[in-house]
Amino acid sequence: MKVDCLIVGAGPAGSVMAKEMASYGYDVLVVEKKQEIGCPKRCAEGVTKHGLDKLEMKIHPLCIFGRIKGAILYSPSGKKVLMEGEEMEGYVLERKIFEKWLAAEAIKEGARYMVKAQAIDMERKNGNWLLKVKTIEGIKEIEAKLVVGADGVESKVGRWAGLNTTNKITDYHSGIQFEMAGLNIENKYIHIFFGREVAPLGYAWIFPKAFSFNVGLGILVKQAKMRAYDYLKKFIEEHEEIFRNAQPIEINAGGVPVAHFTEMVTDGVMLVGDAAQLVNPIHGGGIYRAIHSSLMAAEVANKALKENDLSKERLKEYEKKWEEEYGEKTKKLMKLRAFLEKLEDKDFELLAEILQGEDIYALTQAKLNFFIKKLIKKPSLLVLAKKYLM
Numbered sequence: 001m002k003v004d005c006l007i008v009g010a011g012p013a014g015s016v017m018a019k020e021m022a023s024y025g026y027d028v029l030v031v032e033k034k035q036e037i038g039c040p041k042r043c044a045e046g047v048t049k050h051g052l053d054k055l056e057m058k059i060h061p062l063c064i065f066g067r068i069k070g071a072i073l074y075s076p077s078g079k080k081v082l083m084e085g086e087e088m089e090g091y092v093l094e095r096k097i098f099e100k101w102l103a104a105e106a107i108k109e110g111a112r113y114m115v116k117a118q119a120i121d122m123e124r125k126n127g128n129w130l131l132k133v134k135t136i137e138g139i140k141e142i143e144a145k146l147v148v149g150a151d152g153v154e155s156k157v158g159r160w161a162g163l164n165t166t167n168k169i170t171d172y173h174s175g176i177q178f179e180m181a182g183l184n185i186e187n188k189y190i191h192i193f194f195g196r197e198v199a200p201l202g203y204a205w206i207f208p209k210a211f212s213f214n215v216g217l218g219i220l221v222k223q224a225k226m227r228a229y230d231y232l233k234k235f236i237e238e239h240e241e242i243f244r245n246a247q248p249i250e251i252n253a254g255g256v257p258v259a260h261f262t263e264m265v266t267d268g269v270m271l272v273g274d275a276a277q278l279v280n281p282i283h284g285g286g287i288y289r290a291i292h293s294s295l296m297a298a299e300v301a302n303k304a305l306k307e308n309d310l311s312k313e314r315l316k317e318y319e320k321k322w323e324e325e326y327g328e329k330t331k332k333l334m335k336l337r338a339f340l341e342k343l344e345d346k347d348f349e350l351l352a353e354i355l356q357g358e359d360i361y362a363l364t365q366a367k368l369n370f371f372i373k374k375l376i377k378k379p380s381l382l383v384l385a386k387k388y389l390m
């Protein structure tokens with residue numbers, strides 16, 4: 001089989017790429033190793049409305065399983081900071097539906113899909129790529145002019161193509177989550193909990209859905225005394241008032257790459273979404289960036305295919321676009337992450353005293369100067385901030 005564009009992985013990045021490339025008129029094939037697209041999910045399913053609007057994405061209403069007004073942040077001792085406002089409004093999706101809907105949108109444009117089809121290897125052949133794909137009907141060989149690695153955090157496409165895709169172990173967070181029913185908690189906000197004993201160098205969350213909640217946490221394994229699962233059990237036990245009548249209806253786990261590596265393309269290959277490790281390094285949200293990366297990559301791929309030039313140099317335009325849009329911001333957020341990783345519980349208490357919801361939103365947008373000024377009132381934090389943020 002021969003195609004113009006072969007996409008490995010049918011997550012948000014893969015299906016958005018498929019829709020774009022099919023709409024330009026290319027012969028597009030998506031291979032997905034799971035037997036069911038979107039299932040099991042490895043995600044708390046939160047997206048901001050403002051983010052989707054920016055991407056001009058009108059998602060099908062059936063994908064939305066919760067509407068939220070903002071976030072409530074909890075310091076280790078339980079002090080609350082409320083984050084509200086238009087930019088904090090958002091949705092909790094049902095990814096099992098969202099991903100199928102994204103695939104259906106791509107299929108409407110003419111993309112082809114194979115499920116339970118796992119890419120297992122690839123090699124260069126006559127200027128194209130030859131992929132081996134394990135399917136229910138046996139191993140298939142598929143030749144493609146362009147291969148898009150949309151294969152998530154465990155991506156192999158980049159490695160097969162010779163890119164160095166390995167980051168430091170400290171650049172991966174380990175996430176674990178129950179979907180639970182029967183919680184006793186307000187359901188118009190997402191709830192975020194901080195503390196070294198809650199989730200070392202990460203945070204715990206409760207995201208409300210129509211009749212259930214995603215309850216999870218992400219930690220940096222290297223700094224942890226227990227497994228992520230044990231922290232989650234402890235978190236649930238310690239919040240008796242919320243979880244008294246709660247029961248799990250699903251458990252899922254996954255890795256979150258919280259640092260970006262630089263090379264996203266090589267000859268005839270582009271990486272998008274988590275495969276290129278593009279999540280926001282502060283909160284670990286990756287759906288928005290996965291979709292945005294595919295929109296950018298597809299625009300460049302279209303031009304490159306038209307010019308019949310899929311060289312690394314030509315495809316680098318995608319990398320440059322990404323860098324222009326996100327490079328500076330990501331660098332600042334990485335500094336902020338380094339700063340936050342140095343904080344003790346007492347420091348989070350101090351921050352909860354001086355920061356309002358809008359300050360925290362500004363921080364997530366990599367606005368650091370105002371933050372340093374605010375810390376003048378807290379000299380111990382100012383020293384750290386000067387070291388890590390300036």
Ligand SMILES: Cc1cc2nc3c(=O)[nH]c(=O)nc-3n(C[C@H](O)[C@H](O)[C@H](O)COP(=O)(O)OP(=O)(O)OC[C@H]3O[C@@H](n4cnc5c(N)ncnc54)[C@H](O)[C@@H]3O)c2cc1C
Pocket residue numbers: 008009010011012013014031032033034038042043044045046047117118119120150151152153154155156175176177216253254255256272273274275279284285286287288290
């Ligand atoms: C616990 C947890 C909570 C999270 N919560 C949020 C959140 O609330 N909001 C948010 O924005 N982000 C969240 N994220 C991050 C978000 O889930 C990812 O950033 C997003 O899914 C990236 O999309 P993607 O399409 O790049 O990759 P994925 O969604 O991971 O999709 C990759 C696809 O490739 C397939 N695949 C892999 N290898 C192969 C192969 N060899 N052959 C064929 N198919 C293959 C996989 O089966 C998968 O379907 C969370 C992550 C975790 C782990």
